[in-house]
Amino acid sequence: MTTFWYLHKSRLITGVLLLPALLSFFGLFFYPMLLTVTLSFRPEGQEVGWTLQNYIQFLTDRDSHWVILLTFILALGSTAVSILFSVPLALILREKVRGHRFFRLMVIVPLVIPGLVGALGLLLFWGPRGWFNLFLMQMVPFIQRPVAVDYTIHGLIMFYVWLYFPYTCVTTMSALESLDRGIEEAGAVAGANRWQVLRYIVLPLITPGILAGSILTFMAAFGAFSVPLVAGGNYRPLAVEIYKQISIPIPAHWSAASAIAVVMGLLQVGFLTLYMRFVRRGGGGGAAGGAQ
């Protein structure tokens, strides 16, 4: 026993140190995940038996095709808008304009704010009685009725952008900050104008950072739950669809919900793998940062 202890002491200590983390991982993530997967193969409301019925029912339903498509439209749309929004912003904030600390703070505000509060405020601001429509109706001629923003697809994309663009923006900013100004000066000395420096030197160099950040925005938008639940109206992405399965019918459709959850997890993992491969191969022009 003592010899065993002396031989493997170091490894045992490492194991003991990792034990709580592994316990929480297996108990709170792996086992629940496994349970979800098993449940998705059970007939509805039963604890025994195996069936593919839940998957067949979900995957052959025309509505669910629309749900999957909608989830991708929302996630990809908000990721694209976030990139378009973040790059100029990061470029401006790189110059130390007056009050840049304050603007940096504004960028990370949506990260620490509970999603529901954000959704509530956005609904109030963009809604038919909010300031946006008041402005349109009073300042812009020809607009008599409120423009519908809430409970529409473009409105949802904008809400997602509000909530999740900081991931892209902060990553882009830190990529820009670690960029050596000497490279740009070298480009300028070699005769490139400002636009060419931006287009051929700065943007290619920060693309890995932008893409790494955009992955985070995509993941958050794909799994978004609270915002579409409150502000989605009739547009229900996958996460809300899962919740509806267990909250509306009595008794709850646990197996159907689990099947959708498994499909959702697979779609996300599959898409992320493709995306990472794309980033590694060509999009990033070399070594792209990981998801963190």
Add this chain to the structure above:
Amino acid sequence: MTLLRAYLRGVREGWFILGYTLLLCLTFFIAAPFLMIVLRSVGKGWFGRLWLPPQLTLDWYRWAIEVGNIPEVMKNTLIIGAIAVAISTIIGIFAGWAFGRRHLPGKEILMAVILLPRMIPPITYALGVARIFYTADLVDTHFGVALAHVSVCAPYAILVLSATFESLDERVLEAAAVCGANTIKRFFYVVLPLIMPGILASMLFSFTSSYNEFTLTLLTYGPHTVTLPVRTYLAVGDGYWEITSAMAVIMVVPSLFILATIQRRAKPEKLIGGFKGV
């Protein structure tokens, strides 16, 4: 020549003004929802095409506190947050030590596995967590809800604390050992003060995670463990926008404190392990 210079300066100033306008638009875009919430929570008789509420009142806050039971809800939220932070910090210190200071084969793969809960949408495993908690009678207990939060808080604590332990200088520990400090003394008098900033950062991020967590709470809460996000969600469902706004204002105050602390103490890039409970 002077004309050219003046023209160039003009172009430059044009760009400057454009950039500044963009920044102000961003600020407005982000701040406007809060402005609306605050106005709505103190406004009375605000109907139709009015820019500002005609009368001010604090009635909605009284309603929120009396009918919405906000003190009770706030107590629940803080208890759950404290338990979740304690558990995940302990997990984080142990695992961070192993990741940062010990030889570990397959370290990167193990780290990726531990961060997996942050990559998969929480609703997918929240279903399983809810099922387990129903059978184990953990639903509607503070400990149970906190435990569910640990699944998202712990990966983040591990990530932050591993980085902290990695940056710990070996020579300081050796110096302490040379001076005759034993393992326990070394930990409490040398290691702990050095990693304190990391621990505080991890606690801060874990707490924000737990405070904002909605998905996992919604599937494990009960009448005795209503937290602020769930309470706000229920209030939105009831449709009383004014009271909901008052609740949202109360809810956002701690977040703003945390924001101020983060801005002063930690780099915002570090938050990007994603600590938002979607």
